[in-house]
Amino acid sequence: MKPNNPSISIIIPVLNEEKLIGKILKHIGQTSSKTSIMEVICVDGGSRDKTISIAGLFGAKVIPSKKGRARQMNLGAQNASGEVLYFLHADTFTPNNFDQLILDAIKEGYESGCFRMRFDTKNPILRLFAWLSRINHTLCRGGDQSLFIKRNLFHKTKGFNEDYLIYEDTEFIQRLYKQTKFKVLPNHVITSARKYREKGWLKVQFHFGMIHLKNYLGAGPDELYRYYSKKILN
Template identity: 55%
Template structure:
């Protein structure tokens, strides 16, 4: 028996993102090709700019909660009513038909997956790392690629680990790989290269690699955040 078409809850964590929130919400509206978007939940962690105003203006439902992306995404998931949860960073733009592509995979018994990545930059350095996102291994995953997961699997795994101030996407996706047959959709989410432009492409990628290494060597969320705070969040 074929599954019934699932509806989708889109969850976007934000904090002072007035320059990006309208663009991503417009892209969602323009690139939707099904009638299965149940809701768009913008989870705000205490913005002091016009993020909330612009989100409401675009018709999104705004939820206010504590700061911290893992906490914000978990709050959005608790409020969501969709069969599928689609977590999207505010500066990552989904492709045309993203919703239909997610639904098609779900109907083929795939309960978790993401898109490939494309930066809004012509840098060959960034293009190489974006190319790596076609490889279906946990080391090649990240929140910028967006993430869909069935609400049932999300709840079974307990959601994002709120001890992680950073690396929360990677840690959760690694648990998804152990639980499900994780799929990569052959289309691209376009994400901003703003962090690379600010910190330097090679420097930032080096620090991300060290954070990956620290995690694989068994260091916990406090150590990862301390490294991030000292080397990236300047």
């Protein structure tokens, strides 16, 4: 680790991710400098496949948790030792030298931020929505873009709101925008469009848009989850 460089703890919430978690963990090693990553923590929400064993094989620390991404990420943060926390979804691939890009932003005085995003698809509509991730506004934020945050700021802001079973990333980032200067890094993470392929891209994008609108109009976490369960899960 370079002198005066803060260390990074990567936190990945997982649940039945045996098909991807090994690829993600291998890719993390290939795209980082190996000098600033203190640990990779996979917080497991009750996987019934080989997720836990695969994560262990790739050197990740596995922590059992109750199901719920907000709860899992908060638990990961509680057990993290790094000065910078980096929250990453289990189907999102990091850009080259992502750790140094994060540390450079920290040195510039930013306490939180994310990367731009691309989907692993050529669908023009999804590519358009991914293009919007370059805009530094809460309407263009989401967990698929990953999130870095200084650990002391995470604890000061009390982390993710565990009342949210969906939308927990966006709700947290909206609070960060009000309290600190948020950095959108120009490099891209690549995230899976698997939910769009499974459910239909038009259906999923429309209903995610409605969830954004409902949140803007004041809907709480229970109402958002009921809508998500009815319109997307079913």
